[in-house]
Amino acid sequence: MNQQIIIAGFGGQGVLFTGKFMAYAGLYQGFEVSWLPSYGPEMRGGTANCNVVISDQPVGSPIVIKATSLIAMNAPSLEKFEDSVVPGGKIFIDSTLISEKVKRSDVDAFYLPATQMANEHGMKGLSNMIMLGKFIKETNICDESLIEKTLKKVVPPKKADLIEKNMQAIQMGYQL
């Protein structure tokens, strides 16, 4: 196992939360993991991103430079990180918000209208979970049975009522 993941989008899209889910899913399977957020001015009204490493080796650098996967939640993120993906890597794109296509031919691109789907199904703000569902299916970072346990860990107790909706959103992405 060596997943080097970049998740990027606008602040507020749940980029850091999505990364935290992945890190915990890795941890629960006994892998070494790290989670590194962008911080500072680039968060404010601009882009947010986070780097997640899931590995069977102790994690050296937590900074992802050669990504095995990129989840792009807005156009600037795709532009900024497309070249960071390794040949054969995967790029997941919210096609509601990104009209551009992946320029490279040596990566697998997955286009999901995640924001539109979330809005249509009364899941406003859960486009990240739809993206995550698809990501889990395509990368096998965790078994489907681990999803609920991980969600229960990463959703704060105060927001426990949202677990079910999150679960549904992940399932929706998983089935795409």
Place this chain on the structure above:
Amino acid sequence: MGEKFLMKGNEALGEAAILAGCRNFFGYPITPQTELAAYMAKKLPKAGGTFLQAESEIAAINMVYGAASAGQRVMTSSSSPGVSLKSEGMSYLAGSDLPALIVNVQRGGPGLGGIQPAQSDYFQATHGPGHGDFRLLVFAPSTVQEVVDTVFLAFEKADEYRMPAMILADGILGQMMEPVEFPEHAQVKQFDKPWATTGTQGKRKKNIINSLFLQPDELEIINLKRFERYQKIVENEQRWEEFMVDDAEVVVVAYGASARIAKNAIRSAREKGIKAGLIRPISLWPFPEKVLREKAKTAKAFVSVELSMGQMINDVRLAIECSRPVYLCNRVGGMVMTPDEVEAVIVKAQGGAK
């Protein structure tokens, strides 16, 4: 040990301090260290402690002086510009032989600089934290789990040697989350502090905590005695990690976040048949010069990897008495080197050493 869970380095600094028995925190917010102060604000009162956001960094370090004088386990934390403001207070702590913990989650400088990770306060931490002849014990964790160990160690050694200690971290370590496990009962030695100003109750001679000595002969003796203690520390407290270094021809020296990047580079260089290894200082003062001197007997070259214009490299050169070439791999201003950049310098060092 409890369950493993994910925690930011900044939060682990706070939790470890509470477990170590620290019940006094005085600070002032600054990025990228703020989560530590926020954690203490939330948790320390529940542990029966005092969290106080001071009006400035200078006020905070002087509150540390007060609490340390009363024999309390106490800490403050900041990031680079804020640590400069604490420098007078750190000198007073050292001049009064007081134990305390200062955390620096470094960011780019000089001046207000930036808020992204850096290691450019190495000189300040290890060579000149303030005016006068004095030292801080300086520890540099490289993982969130090691944050816990070094916080325990820093409090313990500060008490043992009656001097301030510093955790020198950086924005990467402060902000990143990693799995961490806390012991249910921290093994941190407690020391009697008969010198503390705890009130005489009319039963003993009063204790005086002071760093003002106007008689030069008296002040000289105090300095000499303090440096005898420092000498013991140099002999007994050097700490480091060795990584693939047994047969290394190129020895990389890196601490904190840089060491993590260096490990990637070393693994990659090894795959290409280059015998590279890492000495990772865990204590920056005392600097692990013994092991470097030993490695200089067999290594061809050294590489210092640091997020500064080249500060630790001088200590590497001194440790090996300039007997081998020492190369620098660095980025500054909040930029971070890639493993490829480190590997390129390793290759250069390997070639240059022929």
